[in-house]
Amino acid sequence: MSSDLEARGVHAWFTKHHALADISLTFNAGSVTALIGPSGCGKSTFIRTLNRMHEFIPGAAMAGEVLLNGKDIYEKGIDVTKIRLQIGMVFQKPNPFPSMTIGENVLSGIKLAQLKVENKDDLMEECLVRAGLWKEVKDRLDSYAGGLSGGQQQRLCIARSLAVKPKVLLMDEPCSALDPGSTLRIEDTIRELASDMTIVIVTHNMQQAARISDFTAFFLSDGGPGHLIEVGKTNDIFSKPVDKRTEDYVSGRFG
Numbered sequence: 239m240s241s242d243l244e245a246r247g248v249h250a251w252f253t254k255h256h257a258l259a260d261i262s263l264t265f266n267a268g269s270v271t272a273l274i275g276p277s278g279c280g281k282s283t284f285i286r287t288l289n290r291m292h293e294f295i296p297g298a299a300m301a302g303e304v305l306l307n308g309k310d311i312y313e314k315g316i317d318v319t320k321i322r323l324q325i326g327m328v329f330q331k332p333n334p335f336p337s338m339t340i341g342e343n344v345l346s347g348i349k350l351a352q353l354k355v356e357n358k359d360d361l362m363e364e365c366l367v368r369a370g371l372w373k374e375v376k377d378r379l380d381s382y383a384g385g386l387s388g389g390q391q392q393r394l395c396i397a398r399s400l401a402v403k404p405k406v407l408l409m410d411e412p413c414s415a416l417d418p419g420s421t422l423r424i425e426d427t428i429r430e431l432a433s434d435m436t437i438v439i440v441t442h443n444m445q446q447a448a449r450i451s452d453f454t455a456f457f458l459s460d461g462g463p464g465h466l467i468e469v470g471k472t473n474d475i476f477s478k479p480v481d482k483r484t485e486d487y488v489s490g491r492f493g
């Protein structure tokens with residue numbers, strides 16, 4: 239089952255640099271939200287605060303709350319590893335383990351977290367099917383992942399993140415290193431996953447945001463810390479944004 243995720247008054251710093259100011263956003267269960275905005279406005283920083291990856295950067299600090307189904311993931315005593323199992327992440331550059339086989343990659347999260355699985359073969363197949371990769375790799379599950387194309391590697395990373403059954407999937411420009419065919423394949427995958435997951439995706443591609451997201455949030459830094467200019471239904475953000483700066487950005491006038 240998917241879950242609601244809510245950021246409340248999130249700030250982020252890198253030592254003294256205030257990178258992100260007062261972001262409050264709700265991500266509804268079963269929806270896809272696109273985060274857009276010019277380079278350096280804090281999209282990656284924000285997405286990293288959503289599964290407690292930000293705090294692992296030396297000098298990084300944050301303030302605010304992030305609620306998963308109403309419970310703050312920053313609460314004292316919470317097991318960070320468990321949070322990351324529930325809120326998975328896919329990065330810009332596909333990062334499979336190249337010297338593990340395709341099959342081992344899919345199950346690597348399970349192994350690391352020492353999760354019990356009844357039937358590993360079934361789980362492996364299910365994740366690869368959902369990531370849209372099964373047909374291409376079913377006869378070579380024992381080959382090294384390093385031998386896959388970039389688009390296949392990215393879908394393998396998606397399959398790997400699905401294996402631990404996250405409720406939320408964060409994706410930071412997952413298609414920016416891929417060709418148009420692989421991009422469309424991954425977009426299909428994202429839409430399919432959204433039926434029972436909550437998805438947050440950073441993208442610089444306005445057509446992509448329009449194609450796959452239900453909601454779009456526009457960030458800007460304007461010289462100061464990055465902040466949220468507006469959020470709304472994707473159709474509205476692209477056709478009748480409230481803020482002039484959003485209109486200028488989505489119509490390609492800057493950024």
Ligand SMILES: Nc1ncnc2c1ncn2[C@@H]1O[C@H](COP(=O)(O)OP(=O)(O)OP(=O)(O)O)[C@@H](O)[C@H]1O
Pocket residue numbers: 252255257275276277278279280281282283284295464
């Ligand atoms: N590890 C870091 N150490 C110091 N400053 C950082 C670090 N990562 C990001 N920043 C700064 O924080 C601000 C936000 O960066 P961030 O990477 O979140 O932007 P972004 O919107 O994801 O940009 P892009 O679209 O280029 O990926 C920038 O000013 C950046 O220089």
Ligand SMILES: [Mg+2]
Pocket residue numbers: 281282283410
């Ligand atoms: Mg970024």
